[in-house]
Amino acid sequence: MFFKRQLPVIIMVSIGLLTLIAHFIKIESVGDWVEQDSLLWFDIIAAFAIFLGAFNLLKMHFTKLVYKKSDYGYSMILLVGFGLMIFSGFLYRGNGNQKNWGEHIQDPNSLFTWMFDSLFKPLDATMFALLAFFVASASYRAFRIRNFEASLLLTAGVLVMIGAVPVGSYIPSWMFVFIIISLIFAFLSPIFTSKDILIKSFIITIIISGFSMFFWSPELSSKSISLWIIAYPTVAGKKAIMIGVALGIVATSLRIIFGKDKSFLGD
Structure with a gap:
């Protein structure tokens, strides 16, 4: 024994x-x-x-x-x-x-x-x-719009995928803006009690965005936005996850060292 x-x-x-x-x-x-x-x-x-x-x-x-x-x-x-x-x-x-x-x-x-x-x-x-x-x-199940976090995941995932595929570089800026606005209104649709107000707000936003395209920087393309998402929000989330994993490893290691955790024995 x-x-x-x-x-x-x-x-x-x-x-x-x-x-x-x-x-x-x-x-x-x-x-x-x-x-x-x-x-x-x-x-x-x-x-x-x-x-x-x-x-x-x-x-x-x-x-x-x-x-x-x-x-x-x-x-x-x-x-x-x-x-x-x-x-x-x-x-x-x-x-x-x-x-x-x-x-x-x-x-x-x-x-x-x-x-x-x-x-x-x-x-x-x-x-x-x-x-x-x-x-x-799994992405189809995860990208369903249920709450604010799922909407952010959906938006970021779509933007990254558009910027990663070769056809993304051929997508004009106005279509890219249209996709972003559509995703935003898809998330905000439960807030509007009337569909007429939702449709009119969507059309007005599209028109305003169309006029603002004259001032749209050529650097704000699908590729640059995709790289920005990967370089900053993704890295920030990855570091937070790694910090949590490191703390978990430290806690588990201390429990094993001091004999509090005997799971490696099959307990």
């Missing part, structure tokens, strides 16, 4: 305290251990973790294939692909003249390189292409 419960906590607390001491108190021996020796330990542990993960993956799919569970054909494809990559990477050297073990992986004519470039990369690109449809579906 000690090796399963108390020992992992002792190791975690000791490593955490040493890391904190090395960061805030400049002790050369402790700092060298954290920056050099501990990284070697991490690489060794990560290598064993990868081995255990691969073994567990093979065991799970082999069991699924033997008992012919649902979708066991995919397990067969995974096992065959796993075996071929292991064979081409560790055992088969081909006709190369490499003397050292593992040099054939860097050979552009090797079987391993061919499998990686001709099989893995196209499949990887296909998966990312499929993700585009899921992103489009």
